[in-house]
Amino acid sequence: MSGDYDVAIVGAGPAGGNAALAAAQHGLRVLLLDEQPAAGGQVWRAKSSAILAAPATEESTAGTSLRNRLAQSSVTHLSGARVWQMSQDDGWKLEVLQGGSSETYTAKKLVLATGAREYVQPVPGWTTPGVIGLAGATALFKQNLRAPGQRTVVCGTGPLVFYVASEIRRLGGTVAAVITPNARMDWACATPALLHRPALLARGALWVADLKLAGVPIYWQHAVTGVDGDTEVTAVEFAPLSHDWTPEASRVVIRADSLCLGNGLIPQIEAAQMLGVPLTHDAHLGGWVPRAAPDGVTDVAGLYLCGDGAGIRGAEAAVHQGTLTGLRIAADMGFDTSTARDSSRALWARAARFGRAMTALSIPRAGLARLSKDDTVVCRCEGITKAGITQEITHGAGSCNAVKSGLRAGMGPCGGKFCQTAVAQIICTETGQDVAQVAPPTARPPLCPVPLDAAAGAFDYHALPIPKPAPL
Numbered sequence: 001m002s003g004d005y006d007v008a009i010v011g012a013g014p015a016g017g018n019a020a021l022a023a024a025q026h027g028l029r030v031l032l033l034d035e036q037p038a039a040g041g042q043v044w045r046a047k048s049s050a051i052l053a054a055p056a057t058e059e060s061t062a063g064t065s066l067r068n069r070l071a072q073s074s075v076t077h078l079s080g081a082r083v084w085q086m087s088q089d090d091g092w093k094l095e096v097l098q099g100g101s102s103e104t105y106t107a108k109k110l111v112l113a114t115g116a117r118e119y120v121q122p123v124p125g126w127t128t129p130g131v132i133g134l135a136g137a138t139a140l141f142k143q144n145l146r147a148p149g150q151r152t153v154v155c156g157t158g159p160l161v162f163y164v165a166s167e168i169r170r171l172g173g174t175v176a177a178v179i180t181p182n183a184r185m186d187w188a189c190a191t192p193a194l195l196h197r198p199a200l201l202a203r204g205a206l207w208v209a210d211l212k213l214a215g216v217p218i219y220w221q222h223a224v225t226g227v228d229g230d231t232e233v234t235a236v237e238f239a240p241l242s243h244d245w246t247p248e249a250s251r252v253v254i255r256a257d258s259l260c261l262g263n264g265l266i267p268q269i270e271a272a273q274m275l276g277v278p279l280t281h282d283a284h285l286g287g288w289v290p291r292a293a294p295d296g297v298t299d300v301a302g303l304y305l306c307g308d309g310a311g312i313r314g315a316e317a318a319v320h321q322g323t324l325t326g327l328r329i330a331a332d333m334g335f336d337t338s339t340a341r342d343s344s345r346a347l348w349a350r351a352a353r354f355g356r357a358m359t360a361l362s363i364p365r366a367g368l369a370r371l372s373k374d375d376t377v378v379c380r381c382e383g384i385t386k387a388g389i390t391q392e393i394t395h396g397a398g399s400c401n402a403v404k405s406g407l408r409a410g411m412g413p414c415g416g417k418f419c420q421t422a423v424a425q426i427i428c429t430e431t432g433q434d435v436a437q438v439a440p441p442t443a444r445p446p447l448c449p450v451p452l453d454a455a456a457g458a459f460d461y462h463a464l465p466i467p468k469p470a471p472l
């Protein structure tokens with residue numbers, strides 16, 4: 001056992017980092033765990049040591065500030081620490097993989113601030129080297145100051161598509177085209193929410209202006225329908241979409257050596273799901289979300305959730321919900337934090353309205369699923385195609401769990417994190433169920449890959465009790 005804390009927090013992004021600081025301010029012993037080498041999460045990801053002298057950006061400045069505040073606080077921050085199992089007994093017990101071995105930590109309260117992952121709609125050729133996630137591309141910029149290729153097509157929903165395209169240009173890459181399923185009208189509908197955050201609105205306008213001035217073509221209400229190339233991307237094919245995002249017959253092919261592709265973010269819910277937090281479906285929050293109050297309280301005693309893992313509301317909402325959660329834990333442990341909580345709750349509500357409006361731009365419409373063809377690989381880990389999944393459903397598999405046990409779709413190293421949304425979509429198409437009726441597969445430990453020797457722990461082989469042979 002490696003330490004006993006008042007609060008353990010999984011995830012050192014804007015939500016978890018601020019929850020840690022708020023709880024520590026009240027004298028609580030806080031353990032903050034993250035598998036990344038430094039705090040900051042996805043949006044404030046730290047630069048690698050090779051690019052420390054690179055010019056500061058808004059994100060890197062915010063990340064540095066969080067890291068400095070954590071360093072000056074009493075928070076124990078373990079980086080490179082992957083939490084692969086959690087359980088509740090008398091308090092919480094966490095199994096943590098760090099430096100090749102697994103340690104156990106205990107805490108009275110547990111906060112899950114595990115953030116989001118992105119959804120990529122499988123299209124023919126999407127597994128070709130040179131295709132990367134749209135959100136994943138931001139990690140390349142922030143950590144390594146690298147563009148994904150020489151000539152990149154950038155395709156996706158929401159504001160991220162313009163941010164990524166603009167960053168590629170800033171890093172010296174060429175953007176062959178920006179392709180977005182959103183229509184201009186979708187953005188017009190989001191404008192009232194955007195007006196609450198004028199600085200972000202102005203930033204977004206600058207990205208689009210930069211692309212326009214550089215002559216980068218922007219294809220509204222279009223999507224990538226296929227990728228050419230065997231061992232590397234050579235061209236990208238795209239088509240206009242109908243109102244429900246069904247691809248139309250006409251196709252355009254554009255030469256490119258790389259593609260950034262993404263269709264919005266999904267909350268990372270597996271840990272909350274595994275610990276018994278009930279799930280609800282809310283498309284405006286990214287799909288299946290664990291039920292939690294704005295101050296992080298869940299139906300499970302001593303378990304709190306904050307940030308994008310509790311619903312996609314964006315970085316600013318994550319900051320305020322993190323603070324609110326840390327303050328709520330302090331209150332639950334006997335401190336008076338009511339005034340600070342009131343002000344954090346108001347800030348969170350304002351930021352959350354904006355976040356929901358941005359998430360709405362990425363809600364997948366029915367036609368998006370038609371981008372996957374019968375021979376398109378859906379489960380990358382196990383190499384399972386759409387046709388294989390369809391056949392399994394035709395044979396009676398009406399749930400994600402049934403498809404998983406029948407076909408292994410979702411049993412590879414990613415544990416279904418990449419394919420389960422696409423599998424659910426195919427179940428909906430084949431059975432006529434609504435997406436809110438198709439629950440995600442049951443979450444089981446380990447939450448992420450862990451070497452068997454680390455999971456087994458240190459033991460003396462010769463000390464293992466060997467049962468006597470049974471009498472003949």
Ligand SMILES: Cc1cc2nc3c(=O)[nH]c(=O)nc-3n(C[C@H](O)[C@H](O)[C@H](O)COP(=O)(O)OP(=O)(O)OC[C@H]3O[C@@H](n4cnc5c(N)ncnc54)[C@H](O)[C@@H]3O)c2cc1C
Binds near residue numbers: 081
């Ligand atoms: C790949 C990606 C890139 C993004 N880029 C941007 C961007 O450029 N701009 C923007 O505005 N928004 C971006 N977003 C959205 C942004 O992440 C969120 O709005 C914001 O960061 C949410 O903060 P958070 O603290 O809830 O989660 P995050 O910032 O995602 O932090 C969660 C942290 O939890 C850690 N974690 C999760 N599970 C475990 C585990 N089992 N063990 C240990 N650690 C764990 C992760 O390593 C991560 O650091 C991105 C999202 C993704 C998925």
